[in-house]
Amino acid sequence: MPPLALLATCLVDQVLPEIGVATAALLERTGHTVDFPEAQTCCGQPFFNSGYHADAVRLAKRTIEIFEPYETVVLPSGSCAAMIRVEYPHLFHDDPAWLPRAEALAARTFEFSEFLIRFDLLPIPRTGSADNPPPFTFAQGRIRPSAHSPATYHDSCHMCRLLGLRDEPRSALEKTGVTIEEMAEPDRCCGFGGTFSLKMPEVSAAMTREKLRLASETGAAILVTADPGCLMQMRRFADEAGVRVEHLAVVLEERTR
Amino acid sequence: MSGGFKSGFRETARIAIEDVELIRSVETATGRFRLGRESALAELPEADAMRDHFKQIRAATLSNLKNHLQIFEANAQAAGVQVHFARNAEAARRIILDLARERGATLAAKSKSMTTEEIHLNPALEAGGVRPVETDLGEWIVQLAGEAPAHIIAPAINKTKEQVADLFREESGDEIPAEIPALTAQARRRLRETFLEAGIGISGGNLAVAETGSVVLVTNEGNGRMVTSLPPIHVAVLGIEKIAPTWAEAGVWLSLLARSATGQPLSIYTSILTGPKQYADIDGPEEVHVVFLDNGRSKLLGTKYEEILQCIRCGACLNVCPVYRSAGGHAYRGETGPPSPYSGPIGAVVTPLLFGLEDHKQLPQASSLCGACLDVCPVRIDLPRMLVELRRDSVEAGLDGAGTAAVTRLAARAFGGKRMLGLAARLARFGRRFVRGNLPRPSKRSFREIWREQRS
Numbered sequence: 001m002p003p004l005a006l007l008a009t010c011l012v013d014q015v016l017p018e019i020g021v022a023t024a025a026l027l028e029r030t031g032h033t034v035d036f037p038e039a040q041t042c043c044g045q046p047f048f049n050s051g052y053h054a055d056a057v058r059l060a061k062r063t064i065e066i067f068e069p070y071e072t073v074v075l076p077s078g079s080c081a082a083m084i085r086v087e088y089p090h091l092f093h094d095d096p097a098w099l100p101r102a103e104a105l106a107a108r109t110f111e112f113s114e115f116l117i118r119f120d121l122l123p124i125p126r127t128g129s130a131d132n133p134p135p136f137t138f139a140q141g142r143i144r145p146s147a148h149s150p151a152t153y154h155d156s157c158h159m160c161r162l163l164g165l166r167d168e169p170r171s172a173l174e175k176t177g178v179t180i181e182e183m184a185e186p187d188r189c190c191g192f193g194g195t196f197s198l199k200m201p202e203v204s205a206a207m208t209r210e211k212l213r214l215a216s217e218t219g220a221a222i223l224v225t226a227d228p229g230c231l232m233q234m235r236r237f238a239d240e241a242g243v244r245v246e247h248l249a250v251v252l253e254e255r256t257r
Numbered sequence: 258m259s260g261g262f263k264s265g266f267r268e269t270a271r272i273a274i275e276d277v278e279l280i281r282s283v284e285t286a287t288g289r290f291r292l293g294r295e296s297a298l299a300e301l302p303e304a305d306a307m308r309d310h311f312k313q314i315r316a317a318t319l320s321n322l323k324n325h326l327q328i329f330e331a332n333a334q335a336a337g338v339q340v341h342f343a344r345n346a347e348a349a350r351r352i353i354l355d356l357a358r359e360r361g362a363t364l365a366a367k368s369k370s371m372t373t374e375e376i377h378l379n380p381a382l383e384a385g386g387v388r389p390v391e392t393d394l395g396e397w398i399v400q401l402a403g404e405a406p407a408h409i410i411a412p413a414i415n416k417t418k419e420q421v422a423d424l425f426r427e428e429s430g431d432e433i434p435a436e437i438p439a440l441t442a443q444a445r446r447r448l449r450e451t452f453l454e455a456g457i458g459i460s461g462g463n464l465a466v467a468e469t470g471s472v473v474l475v476t477n478e479g480n481g482r483m484v485t486s487l488p489p490i491h492v493a494v495l496g497i498e499k500i501a502p503t504w505a506e507a508g509v510w511l512s513l514l515a516r517s518a519t520g521q522p523l524s525i526y527t528s529i530l531t532g533p534k535q536y537a538d539i540d541g542p543e544e545v546h547v548v549f550l551d552n553g554r555s556k557l558l559g560t561k562y563e564e565i566l567q568c569i570r571c572g573a574c575l576n577v578c579p580v581y582r583s584a585g586g587h588a589y590r591g592e593t594g595p596p597s598p599y600s601g602p603i604g605a606v607v608t609p610l611l612f613g614l615e616d617h618k619q620l621p622q623a624s625s626l627c628g629a630c631l632d633v634c635p636v637r638i639d640l641p642r643m644l645v646e647l648r649r650d651s652v653e654a655g656l657d658g659a660g661t662a663a664v665t666r667l668a669a670r671a672f673g674g675k676r677m678l679g680l681a682a683r684l685a686r687f688g689r690r691f692v693r694g695n696l697p698r699p700s701k702r703s704f705r706e707i708w709r710e711q712r713s
Contacts, residue, residue, distance in 0.1 A: 008704050010672065014682055015697045017704035024708075036708050042672040047665065049626055051648030051657065055669035062673065157627035189579045193625025200267055200623060206274045206583040207625070232697055 078159020293520015362456025370461025
């Protein structure tokens with residue numbers, strides 16, 4: 001089987017590397033060869049969303065060139081997946097040279113939980129079994145597996161609205177033995193919005209506090225999201241809300257270790 | 258990227274966020290509207306298909322807008338209506354004030370109209386010797402408070418009943434208990450006098466139907482009927498985009514409007530106004546005027562923003578917007594001047610488009626681009642895309658701030674190659690101890706370092 005490419009995303013690479021480790025480990029555990037093309041940086045979404053169109057186009061072209069050789073690209077981020085799937089074709093809609101390349105990459109790009117469900121890779125085999133040695137793992141665990149359930153799930157905006165992925169992360173959790181306690185308005189924005197959190201910090205923080213309040217009302221042990229951006233934002237206020245926030249891939253990895 | 262706005266969105270929002278009562282009022286009302294909308298649309302057999310169809314209707318109408326306005330004008334004139342076209346706010350104010358003065362009116366009864374808020378009609382009437390009284394309960398409260406509307410369909414959404422009781426006490430000198438039946442009874446009592454005495458009735462119009470020259474007015478309180486039938490002259494003010502070619506299109510429009518707005522299949526009153534009182538009518542105005550307001554709308558036709566003119570002002574996007582619900586309606590304003598009558602996602606887009614991006618440069622930034630607005634819009638207006646386009650215009654016009662632009666372009670450069678990224682990342686890790694607040698704190702080791710270690 002040809003290797004699949006991990007697009008770790010800039011936030012995972014620079015800020016939350018454990019998400020990249022967990023994603024790579026799980027992909028390998030499901031029998032795939034994983035490649036991390038080291039030239040990758042950023043898909044361009046922050047620049048696109050804040051109106052720096054030319055910069056976004058440059059980074060999009062770069063990303064297309066880097067990931068073009070792969071048959072499958074997997075991302076542990078709903079919003080970066082949406083950038084490639086929905087916004088790249090839009091970005092190049094009047095560029096006949098780049099549009100087909102953008103569309104081709106979009107068709108081969110999957111958000112992580114979507115990939116697991118789409119190719120029927122659940123349940124994920126545990127590590128240590130004879131045909132599944134652990135090639136890529138954490139040095140040590142962060143959370144006891146028993147503390148993962150019940151979980152409540154935050155639908156990140158672009159993942160659920162632009163990609164329509166609502167059931168996929170939930171079934172990935174459930175098939176790994178995590179029960180889900182739904183919060184009110186699970187698809188209410190966490191307040192991150194990329195540069196929005198920098199330009200409108202007060203409103204952004206108020207939105208995050210409200211999100212965490214709704215999550216904590218469920219009494220769930222953990223708040224799970226499939227987007228590193230949301231995760232980072234919600235963690236900033238998690239202690240004061242008494243909520244523990246984790247990425248989907250990290251939870252799945254820890255439960256199948 | 259730093260603060261320092263003296264007025265404008267961020268400063269106003271900062272105060273609103275701390276106002277627990279205000280946020281609770283907004284949450285309660287928008288929550289009711291949201292649930293109402295959901296169940297009202299669920300009642301329709303094919304709500305999604307109807308929304309698609311409605312979008313086609315609105316797009317087709319706008320592509321031939323001038324023609325539909327001319328047909329409306331001809332049919333309205335045939336029904337005895339005088340049709341006026343106002344290029345801008347000042348022209349509209351002058352038309353309406355002249356009508357009031359020529360007829361010797363000193364009191365104007367108004368029904369809720371965001372279009373008249375847009376042109377700041379009330380101060381102009383007052384300055385011209387005509388006292389305007391808002392007769393929609395929410396608008397009356399807002400008028401008594403000397404504020405701007407905080408929601409397109411629920412102008413006093415930010416007020417508690419205790420605050421309303423205080424305002425009513427000041428207005429009348431009577432002691433009114435802070436209970437909804439008592440408050441509405443008081444409003445009814447006070448406003449009835451206005452309906453009977455007013456020399457002119459001024460309303461908005463939810464839509465105009467070209468084939469019969471009719472104006473359709475959708476209200477829940479019945480005040481719209483009084484305003485348009487009791488005073489001897491009625492003036493309706495509408496944006497030029499609010500036109501349905503025939504009743505077939507108007508039917509779809511009305512099926513979606515109240516459902517999207519309040520969750521009602523139809524509002525309590527849907528008034529169809531076609532011309533003045535006729536020979537056999539027992540009541541109705543002797544004169545009817547329709548004022549179509551351009552005020553920056555026609556210049557959007559044929560541009561990437563034309564889609565915004567499809568809006569029917571139902572307010573559904575406000576009710577789902579997490580930014581609106583945290584910041585309140587008054588935050589949607591320019592760096593100078595009063596709040597825009599259009600708040601929430603539609604306000605963040607249409608306000609800079611109509612009143613200027615430079616003075617309203619914060620509004621396109623007042624969104625996390627979550628897309629909840631697009632989910633509920635009855636016309637499926639791609640508001641997030643338009644917010645991004647406005648941000649793009651801002652960058653191109655140099656409105657994003659030299660510092661922000663420099664930092665952003667530097668970051669883009671850093672992401673342009675892995676060597677630059679490595680350098681930037683090392684710098685960032687060196688600086689991580691200094692990072693406070695909102696900026697992401699770089700991890701001690703990047704993923705690519707971990708990858709390299711484990712793979713080599």
